[in-house]
Amino acid sequence: MNVPLEWWLILSAVLFGIGLIGVLLRRNAVMILLSVELMLNASNLNLVAFSRYITPNLASGQMFALFVMAVAAAEVAVGLAIILSIYRNVRSVDLDDFNIFRW
């Protein structure tokens, strides 16, 4: 059976929305990082879906997805390192506690 493009796009949009809401509403830094991953993967899904439906012979969308995954891995590595380093200072991963630069 052939799944229409719209379904992929809707799934991707839903995933992106969940990730966005997570980024905006979560207080836990780790959860925010996870939500960012969700959004990246939603876009990956988009890229792959478009690639599959519009230019089936070229794997350019898949290549993009691979790059995004690599960047996301690096991002998570850096992000977790930052969170860990902050945690050592304030004993918390709650973003509300990271307020020493606030007015």
Next chain:
Amino acid sequence: MNYLSIILLLPVLSFLVLVVFGKKWGEKSAYVSIGAMVVSFALSIYALLFVMGGGHTEITFTWASIGSFKLTFGLLLDALSAMMLVVVTIVSLLVQIFSFGYMHGDKRIGWFYACLSMFTASMLLLVYSPNYVQIYMAWEGVGVFSYLLIGFWFEKRSASDAAKKAFMVTRFGDLGFGVGLVLLYIVAGTLDMDKVFAMHLPEATAALIAILFFCGAVGKSAQFPLHVWLPDAMEGPTPVSALIHSATMVAAGVYLVARSYPLFEMGPVSLEVVAIIGTITAFMAATIALTATDIKKVLAYSTISQLGYMMMGLGVGAYAAGVFHLMTHAFFKPLLFLGAGSVIHAVHSQEIFDMGGLGKKMKITSITFLIGGLALAGIPPFAGFWSKDEILAGAFASGHITIFIFGLLTVLLTAFYTFRLIFIVFFGKPRGHHGDHAHESPAVMSMPLIILGFFALTAGLIGSPFAQNAFQGFIAHGHEAEAPNYMVMGASCIIALIGIGFAYMKYMTNVLPSNVISKDNFFYKLLVNKYYMDEFYYYALIVPTHAVARAALAFDQKVVDGAVNGVAWVSMQFGKGLRHIQTGYVQNYALYMVIGLVVLLIWSIKILGLF
């Protein structure tokens, strides 16, 4: 270099040297200043002899040239300026010598001599002026240095106030002078005196300019209604008072009128104004002097009164007599002031009712003071008599009968207050203990008194009928001296003697009861309060000025500052509101980004019709 410029430049040089070294040299500064003045005086005598021999010098050089307008500077030597040169330098010289004793021990004596030098130099520059620009500059120079000297003891609040008052009041008169200068330049196109005097200006214009010039003279020469600064100027050291009251400061105004006499004659109305103001001044100041109890204040009011006489003389057309009185007054008034200084030096008080019986303790001072008093009161053959009589005769001859009568009344008052002063200070018994240790002043102070006493005794004779009015003939070419009017002479002499008689009866005997006028009497109060002139100025000028100043201050603080602060306040409130957006929470920023994105999306779809 011409010897005339040396007369002027020596005091200037002395000023410059003393400004630099005055502090270091201390009392030795006096030698520099006095030395310079001795040479200037000797050269002035030479200049006078040169003019008496028929000489006349005018040196001019261009100082600045702006387009077609050339500003010249120059030295003019004629009869009037030669006479003034000698008077200014001799009085300055004697005052400086006297100051050596009087100012002994003052820590700023170097600066004092520097100011005295420059004060004299300014006056010399004024006397020399062949054009009005130079006169105006020198005029202001005289004003500045009189300010510095009156306020010499500026630690005293009253002295610095008096200096400011003198400067402000005379500046007020100078305003008129300045406007007159501009007007003259517009009308005549030149400010050189000889060119102006050779013109035939319309009568009304000439009168207006002359009256404006006279405004300056009213300020400088302390004429009614701008006389109020002079009594206060007594706060300066007494030698300064002597100088201000004779040869320099106040003489400048009379000199200006005398020098500009051809201009005044072009608009005869202005001479009437001069005569009337002079008469009011003479009479009013004499009445105030009746009740003054400060020895220097009495002399100050007598100066104002005598200056009034000079203006009266010039105003009624007795040109030579007015200048003659300027000259004789320049001898007997510093004599009286230096005598008063000598008394103050000995008694350490200025209240005449603290003094008494000083005649026995201070022989030279009292005899010379008596000579000065007789000259002031107008008793022949002392100097003041001849010149004052000339003025009265001039007033009588020109038909100004009211002025003549007031002049005679002033003679009575003058004789009375002068001898009131002399009887109280030098005769009778000592009052209080101020005079217990009084003794004659050192020779450096009594010598100038003797020299001035000699001139007060003899200076009038050169203008008397015995010498065929030699002085008048010298000063006033074309203004022929009046034939001696023996009726006027006799009248003024008798009236002066009556004045002295009253003073004698009142203060030396019990013939006149001591309470002729009660202290609650309206007239007494009027005189003690100097006709409430100071109060009048206070309420008419100072209070409104303060009110305007306060309003301006309020405007500045409320409106101008308010606008500035208001702008700042608005920005601050704006910032206060906006800073709530910047929470520091990255999530909030992300939310704004999302909102912005959504808005953009909706806008691009709905409004722009994309997709």
